[in-house]
Amino acid sequence: MDTKDILRKAFDGERINEQECLQLLSYNDLLELGEVANEVRFRHNPYEVVTFVVDSNPNYTNVCNVDCTFCAFYRKKDDPDAYTYSIDELIKKFKESANRGITTILLQGGVNPDLPFEYYLELVEKTRKEVPEIHPHFFTTSEIIGMSEVSGLSIREVLIKLKEVGLNTIPGGGAEILSDRVRKKISKKKGPSSSWLDVMREAHLLGYKTTATMMFGHIETNEDIIIHLSSIRKLQDETKGFTAFIPWSFKPENTPLEKHIKTYSSPYRYLQIIAVSRIFLDNFPHIQASWFSEGKKIGQVALHFGADDFGGTLEEENVHAAANFINRSTKDEVIELIHGAGFDAAQRDTLYNILKVYHKKPVAQST
Numbered sequence: 387m388d389t390k391d392i393l394r395k396a397f398d399g400e401r402i403n404e405q406e407c408l409q410l411l412s413y414n415d416l417l418e419l420g421e422v423a424n425e426v427r428f429r430h431n432p433y434e435v436v437t438f439v440v441d442s443n444p445n446y447t448n449v450c451n452v453d454c455t456f457c458a459f460y461r462k463k464d465d466p467d468a469y470t471y472s473i474d475e476l477i478k479k480f481k482e483s484a485n486r487g488i489t490t491i492l493l494q495g496g497v498n499p500d501l502p503f504e505y506y507l508e509l510v511e512k513t514r515k516e517v518p519e520i521h522p523h524f525f526t527t528s529e530i531i532g533m534s535e536v537s538g539l540s541i542r543e544v545l546i547k548l549k550e551v552g553l554n555t556i557p558g559g560g561a562e563i564l565s566d567r568v569r570k571k572i573s574k575k576k577g578p579s580s581s582w583l584d585v586m587r588e589a590h591l592l593g594y595k596t597t598a599t600m601m602f603g604h605i606e607t608n609e610d611i612i613i614h615l616s617s618i619r620k621l622q623d624e625t626k627g628f629t630a631f632i633p634w635s636f637k638p639e640n641t642p643l644e645k646h647i648k649t650y651s652s653p654y655r656y657l658q659i660i661a662v663s664r665i666f667l668d669n670f671p672h673i674q675a676s677w678f679s680e681g682k683k684i685g686q687v688a689l690h691f692g693a694d695d696f697g698g699t700l701e702e703e704n705v706h707a708a709a710n711f712i713n714r715s716t717k718d719e720v721i722e723l724i725h726g727a728g729f730d731a732a733q734r735d736t737l738y739n740i741l742k743v744y745h746k747k748p749v750a751q752s753t
């Protein structure tokens with residue numbers, strides 16, 4: 387089919403298939419792609435509003451035994467800079483964050499086999515009890531699989547127990563590219579794509595809401611990206627448990643994978659991925675643009691290529707920082723950036739409920 391016909395199909399609200407999506411990924415008229423994605427975005431989220439969450443992204447441990455080749459963050463337990471926070475240290479940190487107005491803690495860590503399952507349960511329980519202002523958005527699928535291994539419980543049992551103590555959302559990290567060809571090369575010990583999908587499926591069936599992520603710009607091909615997008619779209623058809631899709635580009639510095647990367651991902655590619663994912667993932671309520679991972683200007687532009695959410699304010703971040711990629715902002719600046727892109731800004735919670743709207747100033751009319 388001609389690419390223009392595929393875009394018309396999407397514009398008319400019809401679902402496009404994998405082959406058609408592949409064609410869009412190599413279409414060279416980015417502006418036309420963006421225009422259709424923007425139309426689809428307003429169909430899902432009809433208001434001139436872009437949401438954001440006031441959050442922080444600390445890490446409870448950097449000790450990990452999974453050895454992903456794209457990761458600059460993890461350490462072996464005997465490394466001099468290996469660390470694991472105690473529960474009391476984390477609760478103290480969360481209280482300080484709450485005092486600064488933070489509403490979501492996105493907490494991830496390495497897969498540390500020395501931590502018993504009770505550590506995670508106690509952490510969630512204490513967060514809910516002692517810092518009720520904070521929504522715990524804790525633990526990727528890799529850590530949940532780690533908890534299952536350390537406790538001898540099934541994934542389902544682990545998720546049930548975490549839910550009993552107060553966890554009800556899970557971040558989408560650990561997906562990278564859900565193509566077994568790629569996973570075998572960059573994260574062999576994480577197992578096949580189905581392991582990420584199976585944890586997400588169980589979580590959704592138990593009533594958790596989660597996000598889905600994708601880290602691109604390394605060894606993947608367009609075909610691998612289609613496998614990824616198709617897998618999460620199918621799961622979403624089944625469970626409706628994903629709130630948002632969050633793509634970001636690989637940051638190679640200090641990672642073992644760095645030497646195998648010939649070219650870095652470009653802003654063009656990021657906007658293309660945002661637009662194509664908005665068109666293809668017709669069952670995802672939100673697509674998240676990132677001022678953090680792609681830069682503030684590109685984050686703003688992505689809001690016109692299909693994204694309707696600007697992610698978090700990210701008070702603390704260590705994973706990208708380990709790859710020498712540091713970008714900082716504040717709540718005020720995030721609001722300003724959204725206004726600057728032409729939208730009202732709305733602070734949301736982890737579940738995308740609107741907490742407060744910050745209207746942009748009306749543009750003065752010339753007479």
Ligand code: SF4
Pocket residue numbers: 450451452453454457458459460495496497528573
């Ligand atoms: S990405 Fe996560 S699982 Fe992989 S090595 Fe880094 S910390 Fe460990």
